[in-house]
Amino acid sequence: MTVPTKTDLAFRDRAAAEALLDVAYDLTDSPIGPLLVATTERGLCEIAFDPDPEEEVERLARQHGIRVLRSARPVDEARRELDEYFEGHRHEFDLPVDLSALPAFQQSVLAALQRVPYGQVDTYGGLAARIGKPKAARAVGGALNRNPVPIVVPCHRIVGSTGSLVGYAGGLERKQLLLSLEGGTLV
Amino acid sequence: MNAVAIPPFERFYEEYREEIYAYLRKLAGRDEADDAFQETFLRALRGYQSLQHGRHLRAWAYRIATRVAIDERRKRRPTAELPELPADDGRPAYAELDHLTGDLPATERAAVVLRYGYDLDYADIATALGSSEDAARQAASSGVRRLRRRMT
Numbered sequence: 001m002t003v004p005t006k007t008d009l010a011f012r013d014r015a016a017a018e019a020l021l022d023v024a025y026d027l028t029d030s031p032i033g034p035l036l037v038a039t040t041e042r043g044l045c046e047i048a049f050d051p052d053p054e055e056e057v058e059r060l061a062r063q064h065g066i067r068v069l070r071s072a073r074p075v076d077e078a079r080r081e082l083d084e085y086f087e088g089h090r091h092e093f094d095l096p097v098d099l100s101a102l103p104a105f106q107q108s109v110l111a112a113l114q115r116v117p118y119g120q121v122d123t124y125g126g127l128a129a130r131i132g133k134p135k136a137a138r139a140v141g142g143a144l145n146r147n148p149v150p151i152v153v154p155c156h157r158i159v160g161s162t163g164s165l166v167g168y169a170g171g172l173e174r175k176q177l178l179l180s181l182e183g184g185t186l187v
Numbered sequence: 188m189n190a191v192a193i194p195p196f197e198r199f200y201e202e203y204r205e206e207i208y209a210y211l212r213k214l215a216g217r218d219e220a221d222d223a224f225q226e227t228f229l230r231a232l233r234g235y236q237s238l239q240h241g242r243h244l245r246a247w248a249y250r251i252a253t254r255v256a257i258d259e260r261r262k263r264r265p266t267a268e269l270p271e272l273p274a275d276d277g278r279p280a281y282a283e284l285d286h287l288t289g290d291l292p293a294t295e296r297a298a299v300v301l302r303y304g305y306d307l308d309y310a311d312i313a314t315a316l317g318s319s320e321d322a323a324r325q326a327a328s329s330g331v332r333r334l335r336r337r338m339t
Contacts, residue, residue: 003224007224010225014229057198065236066193067235067236068195
């Protein structure tokens with residue numbers, strides 16, 4: 001017997017409101033395709049392109065705890081800020097990001113990345129230098145490739161030393177779209 | 188022995204929500220089913236991290252739902268436990284049984300209350316208990332025998 005939508009949504013709301021979840025997630029549309037957005041109590045923990053929800057739910061459970069539930073309200077803020085970003089009205093995200101499940105090196109790379117401003121780009125080597133490890137460009141590339149919160153932590157702003165796009169976990173087309181949205185210039 | 192992993196809560200919820208909802212409609216009635224449903228899965232969430240393995244999750248969900256339905260009825264119609272008053276003959280069957288069966292072993296008690304208090308058939312009781320239909324029938328009848336012995 002199908003559960004009435006109202007009852008289902010009320011349960012999902014209450015589960016989040018009573019702080020019973022390790023992770024809440026929801027799906028949202030964007031100009032670069034459907035996104036899965038997930039948050040813990042501490043902040044945004046995942047944005048996935050073209051998500052396979054079942055796979056993402058398993059991954060979220062492994063990384064943050066098994067109490068994973070689709071629930072719209074906890075990700076409302078992220079959804080709103082993303083919408084504003086895609087409309088060109090927002091250049092910086094205010095919502096907190098939860099990177100605590102990541103290795104320390106990756107955390108430091110992503111923290112430095114958050115300081116690359118809207119509309120500008122830097123290189124892998126440049127970012128390596130920002131964290132005081134100028135020779136670690138390759139390792140920086142690996143850390144960016146596994147960035148769990150693209151767009152908000154702007155790994156699309158990192159390009160090759162010649163200015164070529166090089167790579168993007170979400171596909172080069174998306175990287176190009178994000179950079180042209182921002183009207184990017186090389187630092 | 189292979190440990191059975193506990194699935195992410197979303198998967199557990201998706202898998203059992205429909206049958207638990209149907210079960211609660213039967214047990215708690217149309218008006219109360221929605222609240223009982225939410226309460227059942229909120230309780231499941233509260234206990235989810237304490238699960239040791241992923242076996243018997245279905246029976247676990249039914250046990251919680253059964254408990255919730257019984258609790259909610261008790262809340263709605265407090266059975267005014269005033270010892271000086273004579274037993275209230277107007278009490279519904281499930282309330283009477285709930286009271287009488289307090290000392291039975293848990294499985295027998297659940298089987299008796301569900302069969303004679305809520306009028307569930309043995310197939311539903313078996314699901315609620317996570318057992319076979321035969322075992323459910325047996326639990327109810329040995330519960331009844333035990334009650335009978337006590338009364339004589």
